[in-house]
Amino acid sequence: MFSRLLPRTVARGAFQAQNQTPQILRASPVTSHLQGRISQRRGYATPSEEKDLVIVGGGVAGYVACVEKRGSLGGTCLNVGCIPSKSLLNNSHLYHQIMHDTKNRGIDVGDVKLNLEQMMKAKETSVSGLTKGIEFLFKKNNVEYIKGTGSFADEHTIQVNLVDGGETSVRGKNIFIATGSESTPFPGLEIDEKKVITSTGAIALKEVPKKMIVIGGGIIGLEMGSVWSRLGSEVTVVEFLGQIGGPGMDAEISKNIQKTLGKQGMKFMLNTKVTNGDASGEGVKLDVEAAKGGKAQTLDADVVLVSIGRRPYTNGLGLENIGLETDNRGRLVIDSEYRTKIPHIRVIGD
Known part of the structure; x- marks a missing residue:
């Protein structure tokens, strides 16, 4: 170089x-x-x-x-970015394959346990x-x-x-x-890297959260959300746009990625915006509604990953x-x- x-x-x-x-x-x-x-x-x-x-x-x-x-x-x-996330992506993929795929391929590996540490x-x-x-x-x-x-x-x-x-x-x-x-922080939600996390916190969680909400369906949010989904977390992605992957991703590719991740258990709320967040309790509560306005609903999670972009x-x-x-x-x-x-x-x- x-x-x-x-x-x-x-x-x-x-x-x-x-x-x-x-x-x-x-x-x-x-x-x-x-x-x-x-x-x-x-x-x-x-x-x-x-x-x-x-x-x-x-x-x-x-x-x-x-x-x-x-x-x-x-x-x-x-x-705290590309390299550690790819390590977790690879290893969570192997774990998910062993848990859900290898048996159908005639490979019986016996009792499998996750050693997150x-x-x-x-x-x-x-x-x-x-x-x-x-x-x-x-x-x-x-x-x-x-x-x-x-x-x-x-x-x-x-x-x-x-x-x-x-x-x-x-x-x-x-x-x-x-x-x-x-x-980039989300207004009204203070980052503590424990309950409200960025990608930095997402590569260092001590345990698999029961429920995780990802604010933002861009590349980073999908990457880290998919890691924890494969490790057993119930992951929901809330995205303002009508597709995942960001505005620059080809629509057909976006649709196929969403289909693949959906088969792995991830859920998606597209054309949806977060209007308020509260992390004062044991978990985190998010108020969401349709991007163009509509009836509000409240989502609960153990961990919220804020992934709405980066700033200089x-x-x-x-x-x-x-x-x-x-x-x-x-x-x-x-x-x-x-x-x-x-x-x-x-x-x-x-």
Whole structure:
């Protein structure tokens, strides 16, 4: 990846090495992992150590130099998104096949039990192996990695609250913002990642909920809803549109996916909107009605998965300190070269 990305970056004028190996530091927007050349030194960069490039964010878009808030590299995709969800998808599929399909194929496997704790450990092992691989690449390519929450002090300085306590700052001739995105909250329902969860909570439940309601029938909601449905939860998807999979999915594909998931036990309420939510009791109550208006009804669930999209992760970046503003959806405006109105500050990724 480095061999492909860095030459383009140089060509576009992101930094000028002047016959020297560029100093690269990676940092994530609000969370910054500044772990300095892990095996070579334990100290952190000082304000006098100006880097050629500082990246705020440790996800896929910012693998070159970083300040990252999580305790591990890889961003949302690797830590709490694509990778762990695919592990659960695969293993829940195997479990469902053994429980409901193999007997009809002449395969008798005897007494089958779900060991959710072990399934979660398998997921974590997959994630851990990949994050350690990224750390190895950082060491190999002399990328300084700072663990902490980063924000702009000025146009060339990132102030970092370190994960282990204390503060440091890093100066860069060029800065990439690669902070990714976060789940969009649902008005009136406070996310606690226990009863009201996002996809992050959905990959870490301690037990299979008896009833789960998924608000939003997009890809993420269907993915995580199907995992828990195959593991034994009664899952209902509430979707405002008339089809699942999002507005960009082909209607025929959407219909067939719904048919397949329906055979696995998932239920769907399409053309339906959630008007109110109450998580004050033991479970969660949702008031729903037809999208175009109609008679309301109340749904009960042990767990509600909020999956109505994602929004850019720009809060807390200190953008006000450098005069950068976001639009009404929290997005930074860039040109065709990913530059903001401050030429040496670029934005990549979500």
